[in-house]
Structures are given as C-alpha cells and as structure tokens.
Amino acid sequence: MKVETRIQHHEANNISEGGGKVTKGDKKIRRHRFAFHTRSHVDILDDGYRWRKYGQKAVKNSKFPRSYYRCTHKGCNVKKQIQRLSKDEEVVVTTYEGMHSHPLEKTTDSFEQILKQLQTPAPS
DNA sequence: CGCTTTTGACCGGCGC
DNA sequence: GCGCCGGTCAAAAGCG
Numbered sequence: 079m080k081v082e083t084r085i086q087h088h089e090a091n092n093i094s095e096g097g098g099k100v101t102k103g104d105k106k107i108r109r110h111r112f113a114f115h116t117r118s119h120v121d122i123l124d125d126g127y128r129w130r131k132y133g134q135k136a137v138k139n140s141k142f143p144r145s146y147y148r149c150t151h152k153g154c155n156v157k158k159q160i161q162r163l164s165k166d167e168e169v170v171v172t173t174y175e176g177m178h179s180h181p182l183e184k185t186t187d188s189f190e191q192i193l194k195q196l197q198t199p200a201p202s
Numbered sequence: 203c204g205c206t207t208t209t210g211a212c213c214g215g216c217g218c
Numbered sequence: 219g220c221g222c223c224g225g226t227c228a229a230a231a232g233c234g
Contacts, residue, residue, distance in 0.1 A: 130206065131206080131207060131208080133209095134209085150205095
C-alpha cells in the first residue's frame, strides 16, 4: 500500500478562511502546524500515537465534516485535526498542532518515519 | 472495567 | 445587537 504524503508545515499557512481567527498582523499564531496531504480513503491515519476524538464539526468550505483529535498522554496535549478535501474526497488533510514529548507507542508503517523526521530533525 | 466514540450545546471572536 | 463560524467540552453509550 503506497501512501502519498505531502508536508506543508509552517504556521504561515493560515487555514482559516471564514473564521477569521488569523487576521492580518496576527501575533497569536499557532506554532508547530503540520499539514499532511495524504491520499487515503480513511481519515484515521495511525501515525504511531494514541488519539482520542473530541469533536466533529462541518466546515462550510468542505462538503465533509472536520474531525478533531487529541493526543492522550501524560502532559502531551498535541492536537490533530483531519479534514477531507471537498474537491478530492480521497485526499485527507491531517493537521498536527503542538509537539509531542514522548516516543511513538507503536510502529504502523513507513508513515511513522515521515513523522519522525518531521519532529526529529536530523542533526547535520 | 477501562476506554473510546458520538451528538449536542455552549462559548468566543468577528462582521455588519 | 445579532448572526455566523469555528472550536471545545460534556454526557452517554458501546465495545474489547
């Protein structure tokens, strides 16, 4: 199973379109924002961490509802939101928010490796 | 038994 | 002031 993953990262990318949470001259921008464009059919992409769904809301820009997940850990409050592209329902956008403070709990596939190098920048 | 998931409601911010 | 949108929490139920 080949998984096409595209990393967008960089908080400069404000995904807010209508909410207007990130207005011009925004100072409270969110750091550590990883946007994964994954070509998959399931939104529940296991990256090796435990996630507890805490909400689901439908965005106007997307035909499909957005899912909100949270990392269940002792002091690891990493948030993750999944959204499907209305243009391509087969494309899932996984946006990570926050930084983990613990190693992965499991090893799914090469997927974890992608996340690992993202969160663990290889020292020159 | 523990944990997770699901829906609704509520809230805050912004726009007009 | 109201409406809109997004985001989060709460409670309950279901499942392993």
